[in-house]
Amino acid sequence: MKINHSDGNSLQKRISRYLESVYNISNGPNQADYDAALCSIINVQYVYNLAAKDIASGFLNGINTKIVLNARDCFLLGQFAVFMTFYRSGMQWLEYALHLKQNKSDVTIQLEQVSDALAQAKIAHDKRYSAQKWDNTRYFRRRFAPLSEPTGTQKIHPTQEAILRPPEVHYITKDTHGICQGRVQPSPDETKELFCCPYQGHLRARDIYVGEELSPETHGVLRQIVERISGLRVPDSSGMLYDLHVLSHTAGDYYPAHLDTDEHPTALATFLIYFSEVSKGGESYFLDANLKTVPKKGSAVMTYNLYSCGQNDESALHGFCPISFGEKWVTPVWIMYEHQTHLQCLSEPYLRHEILVNGQSKYKHQNEHR
Template sequence: MYILKNLTFIGFLSACFICCQGFVNSNPKKSYAASTMELMKLLEVEDELVNNLNGYVKTLKMKFNLMERSLIDMSIEHNEMKSEYESYLGNPLNSFRLIHRLHTSWRKWYQYAIRIDNNALVHIENARLMRKMLPTSSDLQQACRGIYDLMSFYDLKPEDLAAGNLAGYSQPETGLTAYDCLALGEFGVQNRKDDLAEAWYNLSLTRFEDIFDKYQVHKAWAILLAKNKQFTEAFHHFENKPEEIVASNEVIHFEGVLATKQNCTAVVQKPSRLHCRYNTSTTPFTRIAPLKMEELSLDPYMVVFHDVVYDTEIDGMLNSSNFGISESVSGLKSEVRTSKDSHIVDSKTLNERVTDMTGLSMEMSDPFSLINYGLGGHFILHHDFHEYTNTTRLKQGDRIATVLFYLGEVDSGGATIFPMLNITVTPKKGSAVFWYNLHNSGAVNSKTLHSACPVISGSKYVLTKWINELPQMFVTPCMKDSNLHLSQIE
């Protein structure tokens, strides 16, 4: 009855497919979506699959029932032993049976539980062989295209089809599931029918009940919106990610882009209760040549040094550097960082100045990296630490701190933001911002999340120095709070 009830819809759908020019010719050997006869074959395949699965379930039930009956008998004897264990174990036959049961019987039950019955193997093999008869991804694409053609030819709306309404013929039992709607939404994205894709995503959301299923839709919808530059709407969808789900690299990337945009346009106030002073304590040289320093944060420790790199040094670096595109892949523009960078020969004078600023050793540290951000140049939210595994970290060390020199003014935009600290540093020629990426304990400090906002007008030049933790053993010993963050690195 179910087959007969739906033949009308199948014929209606297949007629539309046949009208699509090139459909049948493009797949002459087998195309389930091209004719009713092929769909009838597919119904037969489904019957075989259902019968095969039923046989597999019966086999498992027989195994389950046998184990359940045996477990009841064993539980009765076990409870009898517990109620009067002294008299029970006083009988040497009972003692023998207990030892034998635990040594032999339970091992046999374990082997029986994990062993796959031959009858079950037959059903599994049948299921594997029948995979060749199932629709391919091409068949699904054709079926999706047929639904879209129906909407175009007969002015049908996604909500009508999802409810089982076909041009005046209402058949609620043929309504689409949440996964059906999601598949049609994904097809819409692939074929640049974004409005219809969003409609299908919305219908899918209303049908899903599980939060993890819903997140599949939120993620797909957010990525679509982000690609269309609808960042605010996309951000709301990403906010629906359950804590238990580990975000994919694609999701992490888009979340970074969205968060950067949101924080770069936010109004940020400068931190209070901090002050400016002359630094005279990091090295003996600073006692006779103190450095102008402005405190920004105490956790993590972050300061801005003023007038610590000179015009002659800046001109020399910019005139001698060969910039290359940063973070590019196969010549394509990167969405992570849009800039040009260049590694310069480490200057002894600059290294000594960084030591004067920070009190840290420059041994094993990364070479200076000179970066140029032009119009729209940016770097999405990121941390500077590597967060290596313990084995790698013991050999290579992580980045304990970062020094970022600003080598020029920027007309508009280009600020460095720390959203978790509510701090914005505006580029000022000759200044440098310094912060610790790690806690005193060596654990990474997630609060150091930062981003380079897009340059609106002008050109931004920065010089970066990442300082390695290993040579600092006797320079920055662990403080009293060294055990506060151990859980982050275990």
């Protein structure tokens, strides 16, 4: 898909007008803005495992921001991290604030304030971790317990169910941070299940409305592209169950792992269209495939969320890594089960959909579960 940028200027003006209307910053930044910024920095630090001293010296995940933080900034970040119960990160920030005070004679904050906060952070940390090692597996097991089958699907015979139910998936062992940091890569077997499909379509930049419903013409173009590539049906804007929107995300934003079927239970597949590149971070990640996809303007990624019998496919678990620099513009298209009257509903559990690309069968999934 190609985006024609001849209308870039008017789009830019529209985006600015929209941002001004949403983020009325004439009286800002206010406390909520500061808190959101602190929260973003702590999250980015946590997921990418960054050292407080590097961020404070202006290095954020490999990018030189040229913004150097003073002792007071580090103190505020430390206090906020402790408030978020990220004690180790909080202690790092407070220790660095102390370092700036003692070694760089930074006068932006009182020494006692920093050392008191550090002592309190240490107490809170020890209290939290000294008692019994925290067992979070219970939380995750509940969070990712296999979802109940959607009503209306065929009842599976118990013995068949015992054989066919996939082995319990322990998402706790899935390393989101490792994927976001680029340490965890898909194995050759996982890679075999992925493929790219080039497609030339046209979408004019002026068609893209920001944060609003897409115009019927843009909707029509997107619909055509998605249908042509996937062989799945997207109704025209009047028949859509969910409006198409362009979403914008900025530094610090991220999306924790989720299944789209949590919110849209009959979203058979998701087609995610990227309208921008992100300077750093913001990749969509797919836990089961140990994969992250880098947003590229004019490209898209598609996953199935349901097996062909209508059951949830939990391997569709995904989210996006924190954006450490830049912006992300994206439109998710949820392809609903009820619109796919041309598809055969196969009653066999855990059978995946045949994947069609430009009308051609790419490969047929075996009835197996890794």
